[in-house]
Amino acid sequence: MSFSNLGLSDKVLAAVAATGYTNPTPIQEQAIPHVLSRRDVLGIAQTGTGKTAAFTLPMITLLEKGRARALMPRTLILEPTRELAAQVKENFDKYGAGQKLNVALLIGGVSFGDQDLKLSRGVDVLIATPGRLLDHTERGKLLLTGIEVLVIDEADRMLDMGFIPDIERICKLVPFTRQTLFFTATMPPEIRRITETFLHNPVKVEVSKPASTAVTVTQSQVGVGREAHEKREMLRQLLRDAKDLKNAIIFCNRKRDVAVVYKSLQKHGFSVGALHGDMDQSARMAALDQFRKGELPLLVASDVAARGLDIPEVSHVFNFDVPHHPDDYVHRIGRTGRAGRLGTAISLVSPADQKSVAAIEKLIGQPIAHSDVAPVAVSNTPRPPKEPRAERASEDRKPKRESQRSRGGRNRTRKPEAAEMPVAAQPASIGRAMPPLSREPHEPGDHSHLPAFLLRPIRARG
Ligand code: AMP
Numbered sequence: 001m002s003f004s005n006l007g008l009s010d011k012v013l014a015a016v017a018a019t020g021y022t023n024p025t026p027i028q029e030q031a032i033p034h035v036l037s038r039r040d041v042l043g044i045a046q047t048g049t050g051k052t053a054a055f056t057l058p059m060i061t062l063l064e065k066g067r068a069r070a071l072m073p074r075t076l077i078l079e080p081t082r083e084l085a086a087q088v089k090e091n092f093d094k095y096g097a098g099q100k101l102n103v104a105l106l107i108g109g110v111s112f113g114d115q116d117l118k119l120s121r122g123v124d125v126l127i128a129t130p131g132r133l134l135d136h137t138e139r140g141k142l143l144l145t146g147i148e149v150l151v152i153d154e155a156d157r158m159l160d161m162g163f164i165p166d167i168e169r170i171c172k173l174v175p176f177t178r179q180t181l182f183f184t185a186t187m188p189p190e191i192r193r194i195t196e197t198f199l200h201n202p203v204k205v206e207v208s209k210p211a212s213t214a215v216t217v218t219q220s221q222v223g224v225g226r227e228a229h230e231k232r233e234m235l236r237q238l239l240r241d242a243k244d245l246k247n248a249i250i251f252c253n254r255k256r257d258v259a260v261v262y263k264s265l266q267k268h269g270f271s272v273g274a275l276h277g278d279m280d281q282s283a284r285m286a287a288l289d290q291f292r293k294g295e296l297p298l299l300v301a302s303d304v305a306a307r308g309l310d311i312p313e314v315s316h317v318f319n320f321d322v323p324h325h326p327d328d329y330v331h332r333i334g335r336t337g338r339a340g341r342l343g344t345a346i347s348l349v350s351p352a353d354q355k356s357v358a359a360i361e362k363l364i365g366q367p368i369a370h371s372d373v374a375p376v377a378v379s380n381t382p383r384p385p386k387e388p389r390a391e392r393a394s395e396d397r398k399p400k401r402e403s404q405r406s407r408g409g410r411n412r413t414r415k416p417e418a419a420e421m422p423v424a425a426q427p428a429s430i431g432r433a434m435p436p437l438s439r440e441p442h443e444p445g446d447h448s449h450l451p452a453f454l455l456r457p458i459r460a461r462g
């Protein structure tokens with residue numbers, strides 16, 4: 001099957017050819033003809049399957065006819081995070097090149113004034129996070145009555161983040177006759193209910209089992225003690241010993257731990273960035289950009305911040321914390337082993353994590369192999385002189401998932417990003433250029449044991 005058989009316009013086919021894609025992915029092959037024939041689509045697909053192009057390519061084709069009117073966007077795409085929204089916009093810029101499409105982003109962290117101006121000029125494609133969109137409609141600056149196509153992307157993550165009441169409200173503000181394209185990686189009961197309420201006779205397109213993990217990912221678990229500093233030492237050891245490590249995402253369950261692990265790795269001489277929901281938009285984008293370009297080979301992230309990000313060629317995923325929800329494990333390790341490449345996923349497992357590991361193994365239908373890593377010699381290893389305060393504060397608290405804090409509906413005065421807890425000790429330099437790594441590390445010793453690329457100095461940004 002080639003792209004030219006799907007019914008896409010010549011302009012879109014030319015843009016696809018320019019990106020170098022030769023064949024549609026299974027979700028594209030199955031969904032695009034239905035989108036073009038104006039059917040509702042329920043796509044069950046994870047990120048990494050090409051699902052973004054599965055809706056952007058046919059939407060651009062459909063939008064070639066007709067014009068946008070002031071304050072009345074023609075299509076609306078809902079995304080759970082600002083990064084995902086920005087990524088979808090990049091897709092429109094890429095595939096809609098030379099088409100004069102007006103694409104607007106309504107996301108937190110950008111001034112209302114700039115967004116209002118854009119809306120007043122007429123918008124073909126509006127890409128929004130739910131909270132910011134409702135803020136605009138409530139201010140009377142936006143009418144959703146002209147929406148022809150509504151895309152709800154990453155619906156299960158919207159559920160996790162407590163956005164479902166917002167989604168229901170938005171679905172009632174758009175015309176009943178619109179076309180709805182709905183994408184989710186999993187189908188929990190609440191998502192099923194939403195699809196039954198808001199989709200009209202949808203075509204169901206499922207590209208892989210929701211709980212499957214790519215066969216190209218080697219998964220293993222490493223036992224660690226329950227103390228956070230033991231876990232950090234083990235992480236460093238794993239990073240130093242990892243074979244063929246090009247770049248890695250290190251996942252933590254809580255935002256405050258993202259900050260702590262980031263700071264700790266930085267102190268130990270690693271070139272590392274961080275990504276979590278409390279960073280401002282430009283810092284997040286800068287960190288992501290540096291990671292994408294390979295300037296920062298390591299990225300410490302929370303689930304919410306990293307969900308669905310299009311980061312090609314991640315060689316390793318480390319679970320600094322075992323996720324409490326098995327679905328998150330599948331999403332995390334889906335960052336590596338993409339498009340048939342080989343990947344490695346290593347989880348640090350403390351005694352308290354056994355239950356979570358058992359739930360993950362049940363979901364993925366296979367055991368996670370135990371790896372023989374010599375236990376960290378905690379007693380012989382001097383601890384850094386001063387531990388970051390946030391860590392001690394967090395140790396005796398019951399872990400709570402970021403998303404659980406925001407369940408139960410949306411506080412209308414709150415931005416979506418505020419659904420996450422504040423970070424107790426947010427490093428000042430998160431996402432910005434890292435200092436050259438010639439300074440003394442906190443612990444005695446040098447950096448000669450580190451792979452050269454982890455020691456590469458980072459170019460300062462202006
Ligand atoms: P997504 O699932 O939308 O996040 O896409 C995952 C990655 O696949 C992105 O880097 C896309 O640029 C890439 N991609 C999308 N469609 C194709 C295709 N037909 N052939 C090769 N790569 C693709």
